[in-house]
Amino acid sequence: MMVKLKTRRSLGGLVAIGLAGVLTLSACGGETTVDNGAAEETTAVEAAPSEETAAEGDGSEAASSDFPAPNGGELNLYNWTDYISPDLLKRFEAETGITVNLDNFDSNETMLSKLQAGGANYDVVVPSDYMVAQMIDLGLLQEVDPAAFPNGSFIKPEFMDVYFDPGRKYSAPYMYGTTGIAYDPTKAGGEIDSWVDFFDADSPAAGKIGTLNDQVELVHAALRAVGAEPCSVNRDDYVKVEKLLLDWKPNVAVINSDGVIGRMASGEQTVHMMWNGAFTRAQADNANLEYVYPSEGLNLWSDNFAVPVGAQNVDNAKIFINWMMDPKNIGEATNFVGYDNGITGSGEFMLPELSASDAVIIPEEFKALAAPVPGCSVEAIDLYDAVFTSFKK
């Protein structure tokens, strides 16, 4: 039932089921397998340095001798669907003797409502940036201080003092990505380098345009296109946004977050709002595709590990989060999901096509454009809802 809420995390799950054969997207699913194989080989060969790194970490943090040592038991992980490599989890279990129980959610809101309802009993959850802030605000997270973990030193500087958790008292970085525009310059009929171009009512790509079925991302982008800030509470901005969207709607072929990779790879659509991780997979099949960092700016989202209040296995949660901050481990995680992560030194464990991709690793010149958007107020959410409902009417 939750298809609408499917997000960037489940990049190709449905596509693989539904379209792989016919739209000749087999490469998408197939390559993942190959990638995993390659990643494991890498792991095997370079196992020694990695352990060394870990040991070093332990050594340097000798002062914090209160960091727990693995002692069996369980870990209840609540993560996005298809958002962590099963092989990686197996290795974690093998190395620590901790049994991982994995549950999946498909939106921050689902996760939040489950935790609010109580009795969910998770040890580690994976909220996005703005959700971390809201959960802290609601008193749902434990202050476990990941920055002080043995591997806390690997957190990239720019992921340390984030708006939603300054100093990383509650959360540790996992993946991050951007929501930009993918297009095929050879077929789209014109150059695209901004949201204004994307939402152009007279777009030459009319009828071949797709967008994510994501209220927040779409309205964020539309607000930027009309020169407003995301989460604006100025109603005038939304009058403009509504007009922009309704004028643009006749050009739109599809509003759907699933199957984007397939549609772009096959050329069914030539312009699409897209997550960068999905883009790299589509590009693997269609080399003409380009990922645009729109000039008005774009959403830099990130997901994070956190320990909810009421967690039964806090020590194991800490061990898991620390383990995941190991550059080798998180690099392997990146290879599975296709997004870059917030850990220093993980690049050398990443697949070359990922570490070399301008879509995955934000080029210097665009770094200023990609900024996190703090969670909108309920007032803004209402306006988002109104304008999105009107758009999809």
Add this chain to the structure above:
Amino acid sequence: MITKKRGAAGQGSWWAGAPGLFYLIALVLAPLVVIVIYSFLSRAKLGVGVKWEFSIAPYVELFYSESLSGERSFDPTYLQIFGNSFLYALITAGVCLLLSIPIAMWIATRPADRRTTLIFLVTIPFWTSLLIRTYAFIIILNDNGPINGFLGAIGAISMPIPMLYTPFATVVGLVYAFLPFMILPIYASAERFDFRLAEAAYDLGAAKWTVLRRIVLPAIRPGIIAGLVLVFIPALGSFLAPELLGGGKTSMIANVIAAQFGASRNWPFGAALSVMVLVITLLVLLVFAVLARRMSRTSGRSSWEVLL
């Protein structure tokens, strides 16, 4: 369910029905009560969940909204979405009906052993999830799909006919999803139909169409009504076809409700929308019930006015 008559043969004592009553309350009524209660509450601090404070705001929101420019005025948006859903459900039920009558009649007139096989075939789509079946239609209706491929190959078209991500695709998906729910009850009625009645009608001078209309249709009416209810109501709340096949461009009410519990973070409003769906569904059922009763009374009436 529970009878006051005591000691009647085979009826047992009143508590024999208790488990049934319990399940009815626990599994059917309780969730509905929760929805109704939620619809009269306020939003939680960040919109996820509810605050236990009475409010009729969700219902006001159904019809009135602060427009984007700030005035509070009548807002037909949700009525329009209800209208959309209603229309789609109506078209779906209608198309299913038109397709199902011949199919069901055809199956009902096959030899008994083949009927079983055919009915079994009708149920095959249920073996896979609706999601997969809906995705199959993405492939079928695609610009590069088999239909356009075939038409292109025989030279009937030079450009692919756009079918996917259109209202047509939505209807195709809905009809496909719900067709068995129409075929099965109509077949159940048609199977019991005494084809000698059709012969008698022919014999009395009725041509084929008249026989169908005057004799066969009234006989399979219970199946038709059951089928219409079984198709219309779930179609009203369907979710996948408009999103995946319709391209998400025209919301049905279920999509809007889902959004309220997700990104739009307005649980009480989502609950109020659900209550509206519930009310509309009950109204539709009521109309069907009245219609069914009146039709059976009409044909049973002795007064000549009805006939003439």
Add this chain to the structure above:
Amino acid sequence: MGAALTVRGVTKSFATPEGGEVHALKDVDLDVEDGSFTVLLGPSGCGKTTLLRCVAGLETPDSGEIMLHGERIDQVPVWKRRVNTVFQSYALFPHMTVERNIAFGLEMDGISRKDTIDKVNEALQMVRLDGLGGRKPSQLSGGQQQRVALARALAKQPEVLLLDEPLSALDLKLRRGMQLELKRLQRETSITFILVTHDQEEAMAMGDQVAVFDSGEIVQIGAPRDVYLAPRTRFVADFIGEANVLPAQWSGDSISIPGFDDLHRSLIVGSESAGEFVAVRPENVIIEQAESGNGTVIEVLFVGGLLHVEVEVQGSTVSARQSSMVAESGWMPAIGDRVQVGFRAGSVRVVEA
């Protein structure tokens, strides 16, 4: 009076589920006088109902012609034939009242509302169901439903009314009553009736002419009395009334029946060429006590005013029937008695095999 219905060379076969073929009608001819009451008689599966359905238009003959008052109708669709049927199952429309059932056929003819009302009431009166028009068929007894079916067909004033075993579902007493009723209706309406039945007594009682069917063919047709008295074949003799059918052999001017004295040609009915069996009705069999007789009593049944006696004569069983009054006068046959069996003069008929 002319011919209401003429059937010429009608043939009809059905495929069986096993892939075989059943010849339901083999080259059937039939003439039905206008205003007559014709009965098609035969055991089940003999083709009589198939012929009726061909006339009605519910089956299409493989070949042959069917003419209604001189016009070919075998290719005319069922709903355009001026022929109506009373079905064995009655086939009343369950969702319509009695009135609407009867009115249905009239509506199909485009008859005006006022006339429809009149005709429906007339038909109800005719079958003596006045006042029940507002009921549903399910609220009527079997006999009443039967009358509705009749009224429904009669209201259309068909040129020929077809009745497919209309009385078979009724109990015996009701059946007798309805037989008279049907005769009366036929006389009053002077509509041509063709009735199918497997009940030979019913056929005898009702038909102006009886057509006897056997395996898809009409083996004999004629007035009931003629058919009864002069069965042409062994089958007819056996099927209509009761008959003792015995093998026989011609030798010169006489015929020999095993166990009996040879009979001279002058004592028997039917020609030499007619066949190798003789048929004798049980009432024409005479038995007398005789120690040196040709038969032995094997069964005695006392049925009301009649005594049924079964006698074995040279391996054949011969049924005799005599008034039980006769027995009062003295001898009462008993099982095991030796008896002399004979036939009344002129009662022995030669029949085809």
